[in-house]
Amino acid sequence: MLYGQNTDMKLRIQFTKHGAMKFIGHLDTMRYFQKAIRRSGIDISYTGGFSPHQIMAFAHPLGVGTESESEIVDIEVNSLNGNRAEMTDILNAQMSEGFTIRDIRLLPDNAANAMASVAAASYSVRIISSGPQIDYERAVKAILDKEEVLILKKTKKSETMTDIRPRIYKLSYRDECIHMCVDASSAGNVKPEHVINALYQAEENALFDGRLKIVRNEIYGRLDSGELIPLIDLGTDF
Amino acid sequence: MRKLALSDEILLSIDKPARYIGGEINSCIKDKDNVDVRFAMCFPDVYDIGMCHLGIQILYDMFNSWDDVWCERVYSPWPDLDKVMRREHIPLFALESQDNISDFDFVGITLQYEMCYTNILQLLDLGGIPLLASERGDKDPIVIGGGPCSYNPEPIADFFDIFYIGEGETRYRELLDTYKACKAAGASRMDFLKKACRIPGMYVPCFYEEKYKDDGTILERTKKYPEAPDTIRKEVEMNLSDTYYPTKPLVPFMQTAQDRVTLEIQRGCIRGCRFCQAGQLYRPVRERSVEYLKSIALEMLDSTGLEELTLSSLSSSDYSGLEELLDFLIDECNKRHVNISLPSLRIDAFSLDVMSKVQDVRKSSLTFAPEAGTQRMRDIINKGLTEEVILHGAAQAFHGGWRRVKLYFMLGLPFETDEDIEGIGELCNNVAMTFFDEIPKEERREPVQIVASTSFFIPKPFTPLQWAPMGTEEEFVRKAHVCLSGIHSQLNQKRIKYNWHDTKTSELEGILARGDRRLSPVILEVYKRGQIFDAWTEYFNYETWLEVMEQMGIDKDFYTVRERSDDEIFPWDFLDIGVTKRFLLNEWHNAQKGIVTPNCREKCSGCGAAVFGGGICFMDRTQI
Numbered sequence: 001m002l003y004g005q006n007t008d009m010k011l012r013i014q015f016t017k018h019g020a021m022k023f024i025g026h027l028d029t030m031r032y033f034q035k036a037i038r039r040s041g042i043d044i045s046y047t048g049g050f051s052p053h054q055i056m057a058f059a060h061p062l063g064v065g066t067e068s069e070s071e072i073v074d075i076e077v078n079s080l081n082g083n084r085a086e087m088t089d090i091l092n093a094q095m096s097e098g099f100t101i102r103d104i105r106l107l108p109d110n111a112a113n114a115m116a117s118v119a120a121a122s123y124s125v126r127i128i129s130s131g132p133q134i135d136y137e138r139a140v141k142a143i144l145d146k147e148e149v150l151i152l153k154k155t156k157k158s159e160t161m162t163d164i165r166p167r168i169y170k171l172s173y174r175d176e177c178i179h180m181c182v183d184a185s186s187a188g189n190v191k192p193e194h195v196i197n198a199l200y201q202a203e204e205n206a207l208f209d210g211r212l213k214i215v216r217n218e219i220y221g222r223l224d225s226g227e228l229i230p231l232i233d234l235g236t237d238f
Numbered sequence: 239m240r241k242l243a244l245s246d247e248i249l250l251s252i253d254k255p256a257r258y259i260g261g262e263i264n265s266c267i268k269d270k271d272n273v274d275v276r277f278a279m280c281f282p283d284v285y286d287i288g289m290c291h292l293g294i295q296i297l298y299d300m301f302n303s304w305d306d307v308w309c310e311r312v313y314s315p316w317p318d319l320d321k322v323m324r325r326e327h328i329p330l331f332a333l334e335s336q337d338n339i340s341d342f343d344f345v346g347i348t349l350q351y352e353m354c355y356t357n358i359l360q361l362l363d364l365g366g367i368p369l370l371a372s373e374r375g376d377k378d379p380i381v382i383g384g385g386p387c388s389y390n391p392e393p394i395a396d397f398f399d400i401f402y403i404g405e406g407e408t409r410y411r412e413l414l415d416t417y418k419a420c421k422a423a424g425a426s427r428m429d430f431l432k433k434a435c436r437i438p439g440m441y442v443p444c445f446y447e448e449k450y451k452d453d454g455t456i457l458e459r460t461k462k463y464p465e466a467p468d469t470i471r472k473e474v475e476m477n478l479s480d481t482y483y484p485t486k487p488l489v490p491f492m493q494t495a496q497d498r499v500t501l502e503i504q505r506g507c508i509r510g511c512r513f514c515q516a517g518q519l520y521r522p523v524r525e526r527s528v529e530y531l532k533s534i535a536l537e538m539l540d541s542t543g544l545e546e547l548t549l550s551s552l553s554s555s556d557y558s559g560l561e562e563l564l565d566f567l568i569d570e571c572n573k574r575h576v577n578i579s580l581p582s583l584r585i586d587a588f589s590l591d592v593m594s595k596v597q598d599v600r601k602s603s604l605t606f607a608p609e610a611g612t613q614r615m616r617d618i619i620n621k622g623l624t625e626e627v628i629l630h631g632a633a634q635a636f637h638g639g640w641r642r643v644k645l646y647f648m649l650g651l652p653f654e655t656d657e658d659i660e661g662i663g664e665l666c667n668n669v670a671m672t673f674f675d676e677i678p679k680e681e682r683r684e685p686v687q688i689v690a691s692t693s694f695f696i697p698k699p700f701t702p703l704q705w706a707p708m709g710t711e712e713e714f715v716r717k718a719h720v721c722l723s724g725i726h727s728q729l730n731q732k733r734i735k736y737n738w739h740d741t742k743t744s745e746l747e748g749i750l751a752r753g754d755r756r757l758s759p760v761i762l763e764v765y766k767r768g769q770i771f772d773a774w775t776e777y778f779n780y781e782t783w784l785e786v787m788e789q790m791g792i793d794k795d796f797y798t799v800r801e802r803s804d805d806e807i808f809p810w811d812f813l814d815i816g817v818t819k820r821f822l823l824n825e826w827h828n829a830q831k832g833i834v835t836p837n838c839r840e841k842c843s844g845c846g847a848a849v850f851g852g853g854i855c856f857m858d859r860t861q862i
Contacts, residue, residue: 019239023255035543050598
């Protein structure tokens, strides 16, 4: 057992973000966790220098307004405060309403960093629109049948057309929600908004103009076999 | 889940929605049906600024430690949300319960600076509370003000039911008990105010009236309710080591102006600089004990998880336990990977040693506040900092590796000449010369940088300079240019950077600071024309203020450039801060003669603050 041992260890934390907490942006969420970890007494490692900071990395930023069932943040600790369940409780005691720690796992020493490990993410999207209604089931089928789905991707400098079809891994419509699993890697991230726009384009050739209630369900890594695996499952019990 | 007052749609359409959702770590949720008094504590500026204010946190903590009271917070909605709330008729809500503030028993508004006065009206208006106290009925909350600007409450007297004069720790319990008794007895609003005005520290403006002479100055102040007190003495907490302190401060979700634990080490200041209002208002100097501070510092770090700690006081170097406290804090903060943000300290071997321990010397700068460019001018304002001390401190710092020096000055001080202003450039140049004299060429790879900043002197109530004329906007602009060319004429001008403060804001602040009740209608009208957030340059519109004053026949020069005669009755004379008007007048005369007054630690000058029976006034001076 590693319990009580004094060595650098990597832990992976899985948490949910709901309700009013969806208005807390990515940078503020990072700062929130830094403070929560200090309060919890978890023995996190720090960098050196005049303004030391915690060794902590988030897998994938979550946009303001989006809720999540599964966010991932990795930390490095010098020692463990308890076993998996105990540490989950210790950190949960510091959460405000809307944030819940689901799990904490121990990562292998050679684990890739959280951000580089991200391959895909799944989302459920409820569309709240007073504008034109489309037949979502038909639109989903249309997208799945297509070889190429071009969307306009805007960056600060330019606008380019990109094909997102190869990066949509799963897409379905049920319970009045669009469910999708899409590429979330840093090189090929697909935003759920892109897919919704594509659905509207497929039906009406128009841009979506309404509001989306987005929930991220899972963030995945990829095994050597090519299979997607929830990032949290890359860690082990302790 | 708590229900929010604003819809997701609105929250996603505005900037920084985290300002409005509440639910922060250490915020207090109670059952509204199980409390007798609901108190909405408002800071009339945006959340990002208001959340950093220690005073509100102290009172929030105190109120919520009482089972029968629930205190919640309110900040000014930023103009983007303000528009939406007006358009959609959404009433202003408190962060914790998200309930409309018009349902509360009290709406408390902290008055930190004059430029927030229109925001007071924004809060009341959005809250659905009549703007004028005279128009409020038994169902409306009691609107109570407090904080530094309540020491001249007259320009905003029409908008408040009560002003709490002084430190909040002492009399709120009594006030709330009186309120509860009145409520239980079914007493009217007026009955409650009549009882409230007899509690020490409570000023109920509607019980008084001002009469003016032909020249516009005050003839007399009369009472409309004979039982109301003639004068109101400020409240002070005399034991600062055994009182309320927020050991579990709120931790905002979003980044605010200062995300750190604040340790207030003492109140008051021994120095008596003649321009400084805080230096007179908060007398006598009262220290918190080192032991108390050590214990609350650790408690606050543990309960917040914040990464930075700072000390707060008017002059931290004068705190008698500073060395012991800082040694302890540096040690503890290092263990916890917490940064210490030092207040500006008098530059000496001790402070340089401390600074080198907690900051990267190459990146940090030294700060001096000489306030004026010549010794003559510094004697007038009783600023006991000499050029010799500055240059000596700078030399020590240059040897210690520091390369950046900040110097703060004021322009427009009474009896100031152009030579005094040009003295600013000379002083800056001498600091640069010190660098070249002290530091051998081979160690000068990183050049010295001097930043001089000037603000404009604004005479404030309860200071020895309350009789002094304030400069006009045109004069300020001219003086800033004199200062600039003074700097440009120096040998080392390339090493000196110069910043100056906005002139229009200063002028309005000057009008409001020494204003009287005739300004209430002006503030109301300016607000009605859509003006809010005057403290923010992007929203400040001085033209509206000038227009309204002109239309209402208010001469701004009456409040600013006029020199007051020794026997003039000031709008704030009915308040008693302990320090007497006689002492202040004597200090004004000393200023005219350039006579320096010793600080409280050197010698008691009989200011009057001893009336509070404690603090430095009663300490053995041979021991300190």
